[in-house]
Amino acid sequence: MRTRWIVVAVVVAAAAGAVVAFWPGDAAAVDPEIAVSRSACGTGWTDPKPGPQTFRLHNTGSVTAEVDLIDPATGVIYGEVEGLGAATTRPLQVNLGNGSYAFRCLPEDAGAIVGPAVRITGGAERTGPGVAPVTHDDLLGPLKAYQQHVSTGLGELVADTAALKNTVHGGDRAASQAAWLTAHLAYERLGAAYDAFGDSDGALNGTADGLPSGPADPGFTGFHRLEQGLWHGEDLGALAAVADQLDTDARALQTSFADSQVDGNDLGLRAHEIMENTLQFELTGRTDYGSGTNLATARANLDGTRAVLDVLRPLLTPRYPALSEVDSWLDRTQKALDAAHRPDGTWFRPADLSREQRQKVNADVSELTELLAPIAAIAEPRRVS
Numbered sequence: 001m002r003t004r005w006i007v008v009a010v011v012v013a014a015a016a017g018a019v020v021a022f023w024p025g026d027a028a029a030v031d032p033e034i035a036v037s038r039s040a041c042g043t044g045w046t047d048p049k050p051g052p053q054t055f056r057l058h059n060t061g062s063v064t065a066e067v068d069l070i071d072p073a074t075g076v077i078y079g080e081v082e083g084l085g086a087a088t089t090r091p092l093q094v095n096l097g098n099g100s101y102a103f104r105c106l107p108e109d110a111g112a113i114v115g116p117a118v119r120i121t122g123g124a125e126r127t128g129p130g131v132a133p134v135t136h137d138d139l140l141g142p143l144k145a146y147q148q149h150v151s152t153g154l155g156e157l158v159a160d161t162a163a164l165k166n167t168v169h170g171g172d173r174a175a176s177q178a179a180w181l182t183a184h185l186a187y188e189r190l191g192a193a194y195d196a197f198g199d200s201d202g203a204l205n206g207t208a209d210g211l212p213s214g215p216a217d218p219g220f221t222g223f224h225r226l227e228q229g230l231w232h233g234e235d236l237g238a239l240a241a242v243a244d245q246l247d248t249d250a251r252a253l254q255t256s257f258a259d260s261q262v263d264g265n266d267l268g269l270r271a272h273e274i275m276e277n278t279l280q281f282e283l284t285g286r287t288d289y290g291s292g293t294n295l296a297t298a299r300a301n302l303d304g305t306r307a308v309l310d311v312l313r314p315l316l317t318p319r320y321p322a323l324s325e326v327d328s329w330l331d332r333t334q335k336a337l338d339a340a341h342r343p344d345g346t347w348f349r350p351a352d353l354s355r356e357q358r359q360k361v362n363a364d365v366s367e368l369t370e371l372l373a374p375i376a377a378i379a380e381p382r383r384v385s
Contacts, residue, residue, distance in 0.1 A: 034103060036084060037061030042103030042115020050096055050123020057081055057103075058089040065107040066383065068133075069094060072102040072117045075384060076130040097124035106383045131319050133382040139264040142311040146262055149307055150190055154254040157186045161243075161250040168226075168243040171236050176243075178345075180230055181293055184223045187250075188297050191274035191304030196262045200253040204246065207287055215289070222246055224289045231290025268379025271308040272372040274301050279365055285350050292349040295340040298365070302334055305372070312379055319378050326371045333364040 035043045037060045045055075057067050063086060069079040078101070079094045103115040160183035167179040187205060194201050204222045211217035215228055226246060229239040281287045282298040309316070309326070316323050339357070340348040350358060 032056075033058045033089070035060050036065055036067055036103070036105050038063065038107045038110050038113070040115070041067075041105035041113040045103075045116075045118050048101075048118040048120050050098065050120050052093070052095045055092045055094070056089050057084060057092055059084045059086050061107060062086050063108045063110070065105050067092070067106070068104045068382075070102055070104050070114075071130070072100055072114060074132065076132050077382075078130040080382075096120055098122070104384075112383065112385045131378050133384050134315055134319075134379055135384060136264055136381045138315055139267065139379070139381055142267060142315065143262055143264055145311040146267060146308070149311070150196075150257065150262070153186065153190045154250075154257055157183065157190070158247075158250050158254050160186045161247040164226075165240075165243040165247040168230075168236055169240050173230065173236060176236065176239075177230050177291065180223070180226060181291065181296065183246075184227075184293070185296060185300040187223065188300035189304045189307070191270055191277075191301055191308070194270070195266050196257065196260050197253060198256075198260075200249060200256065203249045204253065207289075222249065224287065227291050228289040264381045267308060268312060269376040271305060271312065271375045271379075272369065273376075274305045274308070275365060275369040275372055277301070279362075279369060283350055283362055283365060288349065292352075293347050294350055295337055295361070296347045298361075299334070299337040299341075302330065302337065306330060309375075312375070315379060316375065320374060322371060322374070326368070329364065329368040329371055333361075333368050336361045336364045 032044050032046060033056045034045055035041075036057055039061075055069070059065055065084050067081045067084055068077045069092065070077050078096070079092045081090050081092050084090055098121055100117050100119050102117045105113045105115070107113075160179070164176065164179040164183045167176045170176075184205075190197075197204075202222075205224065206220070206222055207224055208215040208217060208220045211219050214220075215225075221242070223246065226239060226242045228234075229242060278298045278301045282294040282301065285294050287297070288294050309330075313323075320326075336357075340353065340361070342348065348357075350361075353361065
């Protein structure tokens with residue numbers, strides 16, 4: 001079951017293609033069936049009442065539709081069901097206060113239909129949380145800004161991998177290790193673009209997991225392959241070919257990315273997934289092939305998260321009340337990770353932290369990840385017409 005968030009409401013996929021907004025702990029009463037089709041929307045809501053309740057949305061039409069429960073005056077969405085197939089019924093749980101509401105139906109290959117407005121009185125003055133929809137047009141500016149950010153970052157990456165290649169060829173292991181870290185962190189700051197990188201991400205930053213021969217497999221390439229060799233005493237002459245391939249792959253990515261684009265659906269999702277991956281892979285040390293720099297990677301991931309938030313901020317500021325709290329936890333997490341950086345430039349491994357330090361880092365990253373989770377749903381581009 002895939003979990004998503006809208007503001008402070010939990011949103012889960014209750015069935016294939018369905019998205020349901022609900023408030024944990026509320027005992028929902030079942031409402032009559034609500035009809036959805038190309039010709040009619042939202043009929044059947046005959047007894048409006050406040051509080052937690054469940055609508056059973058039934059698609060009486062012949063095509064799949066999306067259904068939103070909205071404020072008809074502002075377009076704010078309080079609940080949504082995606083991919084409601086023909087002759088299919090899905091639940092939508094909501095918690096409604098006083099105000100006006102209507103269902104908006106968006107059938108495939110047809111314009112939006114807004115059903116009759118219903119007014120609720122006699123309940124709470126405030127309804128459950130909702131979000132003003134973000135459209136594809138709203139995302140054009142943030143996507144352009146992020147595309148430029150990634151392009152600039154790729155230029156830095158290519159310069160860094162070239163320097164790393166030259167250092168490996170020069171035969172200085174300590175200098176090569178330092179150059180490796182610089183280049184690897186440059187790549188790790190580009191977190192939200194990974195889907196746009198396609199197969200290049202595996203070539204540049206893949207691990208040996210799943211390869212038939214593990215770390216000895218010929219298909220193991222990129223940063224982690226070079227890391228393994230640099231920190232486990234492999235001959236630098238033999239590693240020169242690995243560094244050459246890494247540099248070639250970085251340049252190929254820079255070229256291919258110029259003709260690609262970050263998907264608007266991915267931008268908000270990455271704001272959460274970057275730190276989620278940090279929890280799963282970096283704080284556990286699962287991607288350590290000898291350098292012990294997982295916490296440096298986590299710090300670079302934090303920079304990547306900030307970059308996503310910076311371009312989305314104009315959209316998030318009026319839509320996400322907890323954004324200032326996100327900023328506070330970003331600063332707090334940065335401070336905790338910076339404390340793992342020794343004065344001599346080296347980094348503590350996660351396992352080398354004291355119990356108190358490790359608990360703090362894990363707790364800070366976990367809390368930040370939770371606060372970032374709603375952004376995926378808030379910034380998801382939606383049809384409104």
